[in-house]
Amino acid sequence: MKNDNRTMETKYFFNGKSKYYYTRPDFNKKCFQFLKEKLGLSREYIIAELGAGTGKFTSRIAGYCKKIYAVEPNDEMFEIGKNLCRHKTNIEYIKASAENTSLPQKSLDMALAVQSFHYFDKEKLLLELNKILKDDKYFCIIWNINEPVGDFGKDWAALLNKQKQKVTGSGDNHNIPEDREIIYKDGKYEELSFSRYVFMSYKKLKKYASSISFVPKEDENDFKEFYCQLKKIFDKNKHFNRVKINVTTYLQYGKVNTI
Numbered sequence: 001m002k003n004d005n006r007t008m009e010t011k012y013f014f015n016g017k018s019k020y021y022y023t024r025p026d027f028n029k030k031c032f033q034f035l036k037e038k039l040g041l042s043r044e045y046i047i048a049e050l051g052a053g054t055g056k057f058t059s060r061i062a063g064y065c066k067k068i069y070a071v072e073p074n075d076e077m078f079e080i081g082k083n084l085c086r087h088k089t090n091i092e093y094i095k096a097s098a099e100n101t102s103l104p105q106k107s108l109d110m111a112l113a114v115q116s117f118h119y120f121d122k123e124k125l126l127l128e129l130n131k132i133l134k135d136d137k138y139f140c141i142i143w144n145i146n147e148p149v150g151d152f153g154k155d156w157a158a159l160l161n162k163q164k165q166k167v168t169g170s171g172d173n174h175n176i177p178e179d180r181e182i183i184y185k186d187g188k189y190e191e192l193s194f195s196r197y198v199f200m201s202y203k204k205l206k207k208y209a210s211s212i213s214f215v216p217k218e219d220e221n222d223f224k225e226f227y228c229q230l231k232k233i234f235d236k237n238k239h240f241n242r243v244k245i246n247v248t249t250y251l252q253y254g255k256v257n258t259i
Helices: 003-014 020-023 031-036 056-064 075-084 122-132 148-169 177-183 202-212 223-237
Strands: 046-050 067-071 089-092 108-114 133-147 188-202 242-257
Touching: 020 202, 031 056, 031 089, 031 242, 046 056, 056 067, 056 089, 056 108, 075 089, 108 122, 122 177, 122 242, 133 148, 148 223, 148 242, 188 202, 202 223
Parallel strands: 046 067, 046 108, 067 089, 108 133
Antiparallel strands: 133 242, 188 242
16 A cells, blocks of 8 residues: 555544554564564664654663654654654654655665555565665564454453454455565565553453554544444453453564665
8 A cells, every 4th residue: 555545544542532552552572572582672873763653662672772763744643653762762754655655775774664565566565675775784664463362352452353354344454475476585574473461441441442453533424333343342342441452563574685
């Protein structure tokens, strides 16, 4: 998917607020440990996050590297991320697309796409990765997903999938094998996952839902219906006024095809 579509879709996240940064579950710390211990991430590394958005992942990984370029094309996400990461001196926000980063040739020890890979034009991205990554270095795709585990997890997944089908006409698009074949050398890559449970009150769950791009906003027709259904499944499954969500961080990594 091309950059103009990313700009169009991501407008739904914010409306001038940093909901995504503050309400989405954080990334599993084991993911960062793996990047460090198994893929060589160190305080000597210069890395880039492509489609960095509001900097939720960026601010975390900044503590593991020498410098990180946060590449983001969307105006509002760029400004929010730049502001929220302003205290981290080794983060540099770059207003550019993943397919045309403007970064120096062979300057990166690692590149990552976090919650963003599905937006990119894969063939153009491959050209850019060949340009900016040092030889024999890793490209990583990372995303969080709510696994349909337990009664609430299944009801929550069904509600979200129904709404996403209604808005976009498609289901999950984070993990399409054909996209990986374009990027990774000989179509080969490794995949790991790191799971944990997050407990949410209805207030927190509602804020989390409001950060999801395809969930209806207050001025949209489906708003009342969606949150009525959300309250029903919360009340059905709550325990001590909390529900349990299984949040899994997926990590795919490998060397890129050479051109």
